[in-house]
Amino acid sequence: MTLLITIVVLALIFDYINGFHDAANSIATIVSTKVLTPFQAVLWAAFFNFVAYFVSLYIIGEFKIGNTIAKAVHENFITLEVIFSGLIAAITWNLFTWWAGIPSSSSHTLIGGFIGAAIAHVGGFSEAGNVVINYPVVIPIILFIFVAPLIGMIISSIITLLIMNICRKANPYKADQWFKKLQLVSSAAFSIGHGGNDAQKVMGIIGAAFIFYEVNVVHAAEYVNLSTSERFQHFTIDYWWVPIASFVAIGLGTMSGGWKIVKTMGTRITKVTPLEGVAAESSGAITLFLSEYLGIPVSTTHTITGSIIGVGLVKRVSAVRWGITIKLLWAWILTIPVSAILAMIVYWIVKLFI
Known part of the structure; x- marks a missing residue:
């Protein structure tokens, strides 16, 4: 029970870190276009991070992404030590990338850690x-490392072109003021997508821990006789406080900000205007809502980066700072394997004491 409680605490800490690590995703454009001050922006984003709980529960109808995360590793190889080691590795990599100002994916960090610890537990891949x-x-999660930013880029380019054509005769000053107001809406939508996507990933990890405990320690009949997906649905009802705590933790983390990453996302990829901010955030929100509907965990970082690149490409190819973008791409590719290796090392150390 002590290890289970430790895992819950660590998972919520990771959720909090995820919030301030990814705060830049939903506020970078709204801060860089001076629609809101940084403090106002994080409060705005944090509020809508929590609103996502009600969207997932009452509109989507279930926590699909959490269910997916809980099934990333075969249930026979999930133990509390595996989950604990994966979380320690994920927290370590997240803090390092935050310190370095690298917009890496908290989602893929968590998945990589979970997988790496399980492989260390088994001593191989099977x-x-x-x-x-x-x-x-x-496999769909890995594919969406590339698909999500591509979708974001395509949608944001289309939205930008549509807006430019619709507003081509508008007064530039008035149009700019309108788009600054619209950024409040698009930023809120993206923050809902961020909360719905990322808070559920932590739910999935906590769910895997509780399901292991119910099946292997308590031997609860109502869990033993269910499928993995049914067990997760049962878990969200029995432990109703976990979804709420997960959404609250990510909201609190967002309120703490992540200013190094704000700088990278808001200014270093391409210069963003209010019009382009609306296009990028709307595109990111659409992509995140689609992924939640499909139950595929994606990186909000990858999604908004692709969307920002898309609005930059509409101006001209040279408007995108490709040197920065390529560095980000390498960070994305390395996140899962690096997190997996870290988790293996942590697991081997943990087994020396447990």
Whole structure:
């Protein structure tokens, strides 16, 4: 029970870190266009991070992304030590990338840590005919490392072109003022997508821990006789406070900000105007809502970066600072394997004491 409580605390700490690590995703453009001050922006984003709880519960109808995360590793290889080690690795990589100002994916950090710890637990990629990684679940997540920013880029380019054509005869000053107001709406929508996507990932990890405890320690009949997906649905009802705590934690983290990453996202990729901010945030929100509907965890960082690149490309290819973008791409590609390796090391250390 002590390790289970520790995991819950660590998961919520990770959720909090995820909030301030990813705060830049939903406020970078609104701060860089001076629609809101940084303090006003984080309060705005944090509020809508929590609103996402009600959207997921009452509009989507279930926590699909949390369910997906809980199934990333074959249930036979999930233990509390595996989950604990994965969380420690994810927190470590998240703090490092935050300190370095690198907009890496908290989502993929968590998944990489979970997988790496499970592989260390088994001592390989399979055991007794069972494969550690649930590939039908994990492969779409990996593909969306590239697909999500591409979707964001395409949608934001289309939205930008549509807006430019519709408003081509508008007074530039009045149009600019209108788009500054519209950024409040687009930023709120993106923050809802961010909360709905990222808070559920922590729910998935906590859910995996509680399900392991119910099945293997308590031997609760109502869990033993259910499928993995059914167990997660049961968990969200029995432990109703976990979804609420997850959404609150990410909102509090967002309020803490992440100013190094704000600078990278808001100014270093391309200069963003209010019009382009609306296009980028709207595109990011659409992509995140789509991914939640499909139950595929995606990176809000990847999504908004692709969207910002899209609005830059509409101006001209040279408007995008490709040197920065390529560095970000390398960070995205390395996140899962680096997190997995870190988790393996942590797991081996943990097993020396537990």
